[in-house]
Amino acid sequence: MSDLKVGPIQVPDDWNDSGILLFEEFCTFIHTPQRTVRDWKQRRIGPRWWKFNGNGRLYTTVGELRRFLTPVGSGSDR
Numbered sequence: 001m002s003d004l005k006v007g008p009i010q011v012p013d014d015w016n017d018s019g020i021l022l023f024e025e026f027c028t029f030i031h032t033p034q035r036t037v038r039d040w041k042q043r044r045i046g047p048r049w050w051k052f053n054g055n056g057r058l059y060t061t062v063g064e065l066r067r068f069l070t071p072v073g074s075g076s077d078r
Helices: 023-029 034-042 062-069
Strands: 020-022 058-061
Touching: 020 023, 020 062, 023 034, 023 058, 058 062
Parallel strands: none
Antiparallel strands: 020 058
16 A cells, blocks of 8 residues: 555745746646646636637646635635
């Protein structure tokens, strides 16, 4: 048996809320397939997304990641 520990995903305290996470980085960080996150985006669930001008790559912010990970009912406006 492995000593795998499962718990809530924690965003490091030293990450600035204005920091940028690319779509792929976000998916990796929350351990969720890209297909699932794309579905959330289409259904307008989860964090807000923006596109870089020129190449259309999706990104979100560390602040949005924190908002997304905040449990419902803990004062979040999610």
